[in-house]
């Protein structure tokens with residue numbers, strides 16, 4: 001039976017990239033009736049330093065974003081990672097399964113630390129092995145993610161296969177990344193070669209789920225583009241990353257194929273296209289942002305929902321961890 005697991009780091013406010021690449025898909029999967037487990041991965045967030053008060057606030061805000069976008073805590077399990085300690089325990093075990101050579105190939109680590117890897121935390125380096133634990137702790141088989149996380153899900157498959165092989169068991173399944181839609185990689189509004197990210201120092205590079213209508217319109221108006229009109233075919237966007245990004249965002253927001261968007265706007269300049277894009281972005285995000293505001297007025301209720309989610313996650317995770325400990329040969333209380 002398919003089971004979905006995915007997560008988002010509460011390392012800042014969520015962006016349009018997180019919404020189109022992840023959250024919107026999470027809601028669709030829930031609504032398809034698949035068993036869905038969604039996690040705010042706070043243990044991942046602290047791989048770079050987080051201000052404790054902000055981390056608490058960001059975790060509640062991310063939970064509010066999930067609920068506002070349509071995650072129903074009765075149908076999906078929604079919780080924060082640190083409340084189910086089995087994640088950290090299996091993460092350690094997988095640190096002993098994953099090979100240094102595998103970790104050295106992870107492009108996200110390299111992108112995040114640049115040339116300054118001496119100063120990065122050990123946790124940031126081991127991030128993909130904790131992510132493998134998040135997924136395999138539930139024997140999840142499908143992992144909806146944005147394009148940037150594909151390599152980490154593939155590493156999860158390698159860890160599962162090596163564990164099974166090393167101990168002669170058929171215990172952990174090989175999960176599949178599920179990367180769907182027109183916006184699996186939303187790019188920065190300031191640089192079409194970098195992904196839109198919640199930790200980009202430039203706020204103008206991203207649309208936050210909490211931005212008001214004027215801010216969204218202004219950010220799209222100022223988004224980097226080129227002077228050419230929109231082409232007739234996708235081929236015409238090949239060397240125009242900023243133009244391609246805006247077309248993809250419009251396609252994802254309107255539920256159209258990028259080809260259909262070009263058929264509608266071919267020959268038009270960005271002076272016309274940007275206001276139309278801003279309108280649809282505002283129409284999509286304004287109700288989510290309003291609902292987030294309403295939910296954030298009652299943080300105790302958000303904490304209650306996350307606690308209830310953890311109570312539902314724990315009985316799935318714990319037996320899988322215990323079985324893992326047995327396979328490893330750990331002596332346990334009866």
Ligand code: AQP
Pocket residue numbers: 007008009010011012015017018020021022144145146147148149183184185186187195196197198199200
């Ligand atoms: N730009 C993006 N386009 C499409 N999908 C995206 N995702 C992130 N950015 C984009 C997807 O959102 C999910 C959660 O990501 P995450 O918060 O766990 O970490 P991340 O991928 O590192 O995202 P950020 O926003 O760039 O966070 P920071 O800045 O803290 O590193 C994942 O499914 C991801 O693919």
